[in-house]
Amino acid sequence: MSDMIITLMTFSPLVGVLLLFFIPKDSHGLLRGVALASTIVTFLVSIPIMTGFVTNAEFQFKEFYPWIAAGPFQMNYNVGIDGISLWLVILTTFIMPIAVLSTWTAVETKVKEYMIFLLLLEVGMLGAFVSLDMFLFYIFWELMLIPMYFIIGIWGGKNRVYATIKFFIYTMAGSLLMLVALIVLYFKAGAGDFNLLRFYGLNLPMATQTWLFLAFAFAFAIKVPMFPFHTWLPDAHTEAPTAGSVILAAILLKMGTYGYVRFAMPLFPQASEQFTPLIATLSVIGIIYASLVAMVQEDVKKLVAYSSVAHLGFVMLGVFALNQQGVAGGMLQMLNHGISTGALFLIVGFIYERRHTRLITDFGGLSKQMPIFATIFMIVTFSSIGLPGTNGFVGEFLVLIGSFESSLRWYTIIATSGVILSAVYMLWMFQRVMFGELKNPKNKELKDLNAREIAIMVPLVVMIFVMGLYPKPFIDKMTPSIDKMIQITRLKQQVVQAPAPQGMPAGMPMGHPGMPMGNPAHEGMPAGHPAMPVTK
Amino acid sequence: MLSLHSYLILSAILFSIGAIGVLIRRNAIVIFMCVELMLNSVNLTFIAFSKYLGNMDGQIFVFFVMTVAAAEAAVGLALMIAFYKNRESIDVEDLNLMKW
Amino acid sequence: MGFELFGLPMIYYIAMVVKVLVVFVFVLLTVAYATYAERKIIGHMQVRLGPMRTGWHGLLQPIADGVKLFFKEEIIPSQADKFAFLLAPVIALIPAFIGFAVIPFGDTIEVMGYKIPLQIAAFWDQGSNKIVDLNVGVLYILALASVGVYGIVLAGWASNSKYSLLGGLRSSAQMISYELAAGLAIISVFMMSESLSLQKIVADQAGFGWYVFKQPLAFILFFICSLAEINRTPFDLPEAETELVSGFCTEYSSMKYAMFFMAEYANMVTVCAVTTTLFLGGWHGPAFLPGWAWFIAKVYFLIFVCMWIRATYPRYRYDQLMRLGWKVFLPLTLLNIVVTGLIYR
């Protein structure tokens, strides 16, 4: 059974979908229960993956079945997990039960369909993270769109139709370009199959790389979202129902950054090196711009949405630093952002459910009325700001260290101001909502969090502290894979730029055993510096 | 005797007259007659080529074109009658129920 | 012989002009006297005398009629489409008179060593020593029959009179219906002769190998259909005086009316000539008379039959007429083709 565990995990929500089909649409309790059970089962199935993951750079739990063979094409069902995807998979399975729980009372209409879409979404996300066949990845990537489209469009806010179509078309346009690039890549690789690992071994000419990278980068940039492709995000976030926002923020956005780490950079190293300044610029602009915009938001949810843009700017900066700290920080920041921003959206959802408004001016002084809520809100806010002791700190710190030590030093310095800005807008918002006078009479009726809501938040809060105080296991498991990714990328950058040393095999052994943090191996080495050897 | 070119030029002229007629005339029947003119100019082309090449294919083709033109005429007139019954007009300007 | 034009000797042109003029005059005279003959024959059949005043036994009657019509007032109804109104009789007239062109009306004669076929649209090709005639003669006849319809429809439409319109429509419907049956009926003749050339068809019937014996059904069908096609009684509905006040020519007067009248009789002559050619052996006959005499005799006999029919049968009702054409004649002609195909394989 264990050799099929990824399949089992990926498709176990489908069992829930099948069950839901046969449950009458009026028995809401049962529907919710089954959906919750299904996500919890999925989470449970994913635990052996986490525990059974051996810390090395190899893909594990691999499965391979031929799927489509037609003409020059060979697509396979090829899945596996490495350190990069491991935590994102776990994050997904971890967030999903919480998302389902969060909709317990928020969604009262068309519960059956809602739950079906949530579960389908989970299949899509898990599938995209575990795919090693690029065609399969693309299928899952697109598959995520449909449920999300419905979730925002049907259960969203007033402006939901606009938001959801914008979301869909933006993402679709990007991913279709990626598809074209994928096909080009396939033919450039000499037809065979869509195996990602095979593509890693390619040495493409610079011009090809440039175009392909642009296509992939465009698709992922929309998903991240990077400035200036971010405009769909505030709309989608604001209009989506709470669970939608949570999933969107916690997982879907990670698809973009994951795409860079897994595909765009290692596949097209020289191009990614060439475009590093551009991407870094956009990231920094994104950080500053989103922070500034967040500051003036009236709507809490919009504020959180813009904070997402800013946070993901940090992730991108870290990833493109292309050294161990940077990438690891970026990866960790992806998890952190998933947890803390997810939690923030949940929190916004809680008060929205009570007051049906999200305007900051409608609130004030809630802390007196809702002490538990206030406490949790505060913890999550600190996590989002990146206060030491919370998870946010570790990630942000690593990113800044990493990128400071890379060629992106000056970008880092500017980006650091984003950290301060984030503290400003988050705390200001927190202050306006929670403290001050309890002026609005409607707020006097507010009840504090109930048991279910606390149950939802507790795991997140726990994770905030666990990851903030003891991030080592997380980082350790991903480090070999990150090293390998950096190696692939760097190595090929060098192959083209400097004449390759004699006898250097194209596919050098990549298994670089886990380097402890702070290993000076690459310290101070600007990414892509031509003279610098990658391996000792 | 007349050369192949004269036939071809004549048929090209007829074809153009037909095509232009289709585009500028407003009466459905006239338009249809212009279409028939086009078809017949094609027939002329076929016959001229057939004669020139000493090859019967072109003439056989003309048979089929004529047959088809007849069938089209029958169907077309039926459609025009049906339209006229409901609309009291066969002016293509009145084919305007659907526009984008 | 020295002078040539388009590769043809001068004598060809002379023969051509002579033949054309002779035939034209012959048809014109036949038409004129067919009107007279009709009145006389029917008169006598109905125990009347017919025209008696002008000339001996009224022999000058056709000329008198012609002169009278010339002096009649020409009326073009208001609101009529003037151009079409004037054009219609000419369109009716021309095909009626030129149909004769492809009919071989006698054996080949020799003048100064140059063979002249007695057929307008034919000549002797000295190179191959063969008579060349229009190899699609029958199609020519059928085509002219179709053109003739235009004259009548145009007349009916241009007159701007309800009777005319209805008459024109009726006649066109009738003509095309029977044209179809007639066209299908003669296919069996082509199957026998394996040619559309009337010269060849006539040649095949030499020595009493007349197609009327081999294809009696086709002969009957073709002759009746032809009567209907030229609007002869009992199928003269388009001009039914009692119903439609002469149908399509209600509004026509003077010479224009005469032209329709002439066209009708010329058509009759042509049809009889075609029937003779296709079924009655053309100009073939016992040698004691020249070919052209046999031909004329046969044609006149058929014209007489037409008049005889007119004297005998009442007019059909329109629905009966159409039913006869579509439901009886059409399947019969198809059947005839299949049977012929099976027998004369």
Add this chain to the structure above:
Amino acid sequence: MLGAYLPIILLVIIAAVFGFASLCLSSLIGQKKSSAVKLAPYECGCEPVGTARERFSVKFYIIAMLFILFDIEAVFLYPWAIVYKKLGMFGVMEMAVFIVILFVGYIYVWKKGALEWE
């Protein structure tokens, strides 16, 4: 072939001249005393009612269409008739099939009542 067509052209010219000459002659020598009433379309002596260019029975169209269709089928029979002896049994069967198909349409038209004239 020109030799066979030239006389026809001549005949056409003669017939046309004859036709147009009669037209012109009669209009030249005929009397001209027209009046509005005389020029009115004939309607049994009454005032003409409405226009004559009205709609008329669709039957005429149907007959016309049927004619076109069947006539064109006849077009196929003519060349066949010329060569059917050379084609042998195959030719006969081929045309039998053709006529059967024609007959299917014929029966359809008959049963649909297109040949009824009421």
Add this chain to the structure above:
Amino acid sequence: MLQFPANIAAAAGVNFAAIMPEVILSVIAMALLLVNVFIKSEQKAYLGYLSLAGIILTFVTVISGWGTAQSGFNNSVLQDNFALFFKGTFLVSAFLTILITDQYLKREECNWGEIYPLILFATVGMMLMASGTDLMTIFLGLEVLSVSLYVLAGFNRANLKSNEAGLKYFLLGAFSTGFLLYGMALTYGATGTTRVAAIASYISQNGMVLSNPMLLAGMLLMAVGFSFKIAAAPFHMWTPDVYEGAPTPMTAFMSVGPKAAGFAAFLRVFIVAFPAMKADWSELLWVLAVLTMTVGNITALYQTNIKRMLAYSSIAHAGYVLVGFTAGNAVGTAGVLFYMLSYAFMNIGAFAIIVLVGRKGEDNNNVSDYAGFGFKHPVLGMCMSIFLFSLAGIPPAAGFIGKFYLFSGAIQAGYVWLAIIGVLNSAASVYYYLRVMVFMYMKDPTEEFDWLQVSPSLALCLLLSVAGVLIPGILPGSLLDLAQKALLM
């Protein structure tokens, strides 16, 4: 690819095996025509069943013929795998169309049995187009198809829109036939033959293509004629009006079968007869493809009538298919085959829903009339969503695989920009497909949809369509393989 098989190139004379499907279907259609006039109007549905049986019978013939090439009638027809694949497509579309016809006819009270033989005759015409290897045969097939379609488009004769559609289609269809024919005539004059294979050998022997303007003009005019038939811009003007006005099942049929037939003949003529001029015609098709996609998609964005919207969408789809055609390689061409088959399922499926939702007099066909439909009828809503997603080219529907193949073909042949324009169009097209779903799921219902009645045959059509969209979408291997094999013989 698509070459005339050498081993049977010499085969001449009659060979009924080469036109067996056509023969069977024509005989059945004629029999139905006769049966139709002898039965009562309540029994007309039997005609539908009979025609379905006939289609199945023909389909069996088609399947049993797979793998063997039959040439006949002096090489004017060639039933190879290519033809058989298309014949299968036509039969599928006719089958699905007939399944939704009955309900429509009853609703519109125009329950005349002629529609079934007409559909079958149109199918015969399409099949003839697919297997025609002589311009004459192709033309005949095209006209058998077109004449039937003119009638079908105007079939609802009491409805003014249907009249108008029929008349418009007729006038423009006949017009385009003129161009096609003129092209054929010039090609014939330039090469002295109408057989496509002989045209190709003439060109290869005589070379100097560009120095023969007549041939080039012939090819261009033929391209224009075919473009009319497949509704490629700028020759697409008739499509929206005709599709909107025609009876809905006929719109479904027209948008699928004839288009596929047009492509079959287009492909056959251009790939077999003009391989030497590929450089010329692929330039032309490039432009056509871009125009067609763009015009179709952009205009579809503004439509409010769902039939009209799908009409523009079908124009756009012709554009995608032209992308594969432009590529002209094995992948692209196989993509055309695959796409046309899957398009049959998804489009007819969508039209089945439109038939259901519509009301007498072609009413209720606005996109806004679908408000709340998805939740009132979850299963039907799901079907419609699947069809729309497939049309939009979103996995795991067959439409995605089809587009993937078409664009792959273009990319393999080096037309990367064409593929990019294609996918951008595809992304834009998502908007109007989604708009239907927006109304279906995201607007409050204005109607109860309680009049909806799903007849068993319509349900069968939906079932088949969903299967035809999802199964090749998830496991396209065997069908793609079939499409590839269709080209190799």
